[in-house]
Amino acid sequence: MFRAVSRRTSAHAATLLQSQRQSLTRSIYTNTRPTPHPRTSNAKPLITPYITGTRHLSTAEKIRRKYREASKGIWRKNPILLPLAIVSIVGGAISFAYISYxxxxxxxxxxxxxxxxxxxxxxxxxxxxxxxxxxxxxxxxxxxxxxxxxxxxxHPFSDEVLGIKIQVAMMLEKAGLVKPAIDVLERTKSETLVWIENGRAMEGAQVGGTVNGVSKPAPAPASAPAKIAPENIQINTDVMQETEEDLKAQAEYEIRQRDKALKKVIGIQMKLGELYASDHIQEDKKAEEAQVAAVELCLKEMHRRQRLGLPVGSSGSGSEADGEAWLNLTEIATALADLANTYVAKERFELAMPLYLRALDLIRNAEGDTPSCKQVVLLNDVATAMVGHAQLPVKSQPQQPVAVDQTIEAARQWAQKAIDVAAYIKPPVRDEECDVTCVVATYNLGELAELQKKPQIAKQRYIEAKSLADGIGYEEGSLMANEALKRLGGK
Structure with missing residues (x-):
């Protein structure tokens, strides 16, 4: 019974499956057959989808498209002009940036x-x-x-106005007009000195004197007080205080400005010495007078500041923003050393040595425990002046030979001290100036050994000087050492 039912169900399922396959086949055939169109039709033709979806180009895209079209073949058409144009544009941009910087x-x-x-x-x-x-x-x-x-x-004697006048002299010197440049500097120096002296004379003439460079107001004269009704007394304390502060600030400004002006006057004097000694003028006497005047102004101002209790090498009234109103110790030492160099060139060693020693003392006070090559140079300058003084013709004095021996020994110690201090200085503080000075100091030791009748020591010193000079490329020092060795060999 169950077997018969199963056969009938299977036959029925097969019949349904066959009918579905035939229906699906007809459906596929029907849907895939092309539909015939009438030969004449008033309908509009279909438009392709990509045409209907077209969008307009933006301005940037148009520019890019035109740029691409224009750049086609530009390298082939302009193989030289195009690189030059690019280089010119880049160079112009760099130049503009540098000028702006x-x-x-x-x-x-x-x-x-x-x-x-x-x-x-x-x-x-x-x-x-x-x-x-x-x-x-x-x-x-x-x-x-x-x-x-x-x-x-x-202000007619401010840094700005004096700076303009000094710049005028520099312009004239650059143009080769040295005499007009000297005239400008001389006139500027004279006018500034007159203003400084008049201002300090008025400052010192006040009854109250000065305290730390600032004038004290003179006390009011003693007199019987007038009888004034209290209701008639009207005092605006705010206005009085403001006026007093303005006057005090103006007085301090004038004092500070005189210090700055004097500093510039000393610089002008040193520049005048340089111009008078130049090849255009060649007036050594006036050059020396200008340098002496600069040193005298320095020493005079140092004594004045000591008397008033002000710092000797800087301004007590200046501020860090304005810089130092007065010369510092190094600048004063430079003025002294320049005059000493002038005296050495004229073989006036007895005048040069005190200036070198004073300059060295100022440099040591300025540098403290951190010496620089300036000390090395000054130490060797003292030794050089002593060597020159010892080589002067012996005068007919009974004690002169003893003095010469003492001078030579002192010079030897100064030269050796210069070498020792140079060895203590390390880079980056140590520079070429130290190296050259060591060569000169070693050569001086050789000359001193010759004067002391010690040829072997002198030869050793000259060899050391030549080796040092060759090591740093100092040709002049090497030539001097070679000549000295030849001189010793010929004896």
Whole structure:
């Protein structure tokens, strides 16, 4: 019974499956047959999908497309002009960037203390000084800057105005007009000294004197008080206090400005010495007088500051923002050493040695426990002056031979001290100046040994000097050592 039912169910399922296959076959055949179209039809043709979806190009895309079209073959058509054009554009951009950098970092800071109209005139003057040297146009621009500064109320002896006048002299010197440059510096120096002396005379004439360089107000004269009704007394304490502070600030400014002006006067004197001794003028006497005047101003100001209790090598009234109003110890020592060098060149060693010793003392006070090559140079300068003094013709004095021996021994100790101090100095403080000075000091030791009748020691020193000179490439020192060795060999 179950077997018969199963056969009937299987037959029925097979019949259904066959009918479904035939239906599916007809459906696929029907859907895949092409549909015939009438030969004549008023219907519009179909439009392809990619045409209906077209979008408009943006401006940037149009520019890029035109750029691509224009750049096709440009390297082949312009193999030389195109690289030159690119290099020119890049070079122009770099030059513009460099000029802007120089303007912001070097040029602009030089004019930020000047009013804008003065700065504009100075830019013109500097252009005709540094870029296109034209003395008449530069001088006219400098005069215009000074005139505008006077109209705007700039202090006539301020750093800015004195700096302009010194720049005029530098421009004239650069143009080869040394005599007019000297005239400008001489006139500037004289006017500034008169103003400084008059100001300090007025400062010292006050009854109250000075305390730390600031004038004290003179006390009011003793007199019987007038009888005034209290209701008639009206005092504005705020206005009085403000006025008093303004007067005090003005007095301090004048004192500080006189210190700065004197510092510039000393620099002018040293520059005058250089110009008088130049090949254009060749007036050694005036050069020496200018250097002596600079040293005398330094020493006079040092004594004045000691008397007033002010720092000898710096300003007691200046601020860090303004810099030191007065010369520091190193600058004073430089002025002394320059005059001493002048005396050595003229073989006036007895005048040079005190100046070298004073300069050395100032440098030691300034540097403390950290010596520099300046000390080495001054130590050797003392030895050089002593050697020169010992080689002068012996005068007819009974005690002269003893004095010469003592001088030679002292010079030997100074030269050896210079070498010892140089050995103590290490890089980066140690520089070429130390190396050259060591060569000269060693050579001086050889000369001193010759004067002491010690040829073997002298020869050893000359060999050491030559070796040191060859090591640093100091040709002059090597030649001097060779000549000395030949001289010893010929004896």
């Amino acid at each position: 120089v303007e912001l970092t070097r040029v602009a800071p030089q004019y930020h203390k000047f009013p804008a109209p003065v700065a504009d005139a100075l830019r013109t003057a500097v252009y005709f000084t540094e870029i296109d040297l034209n003395p008449p146009k530069a001088l006219q621009a400098y005069k215009e800057a000074l005139r505008i500064a006077a109209e705007l109320g700039v």
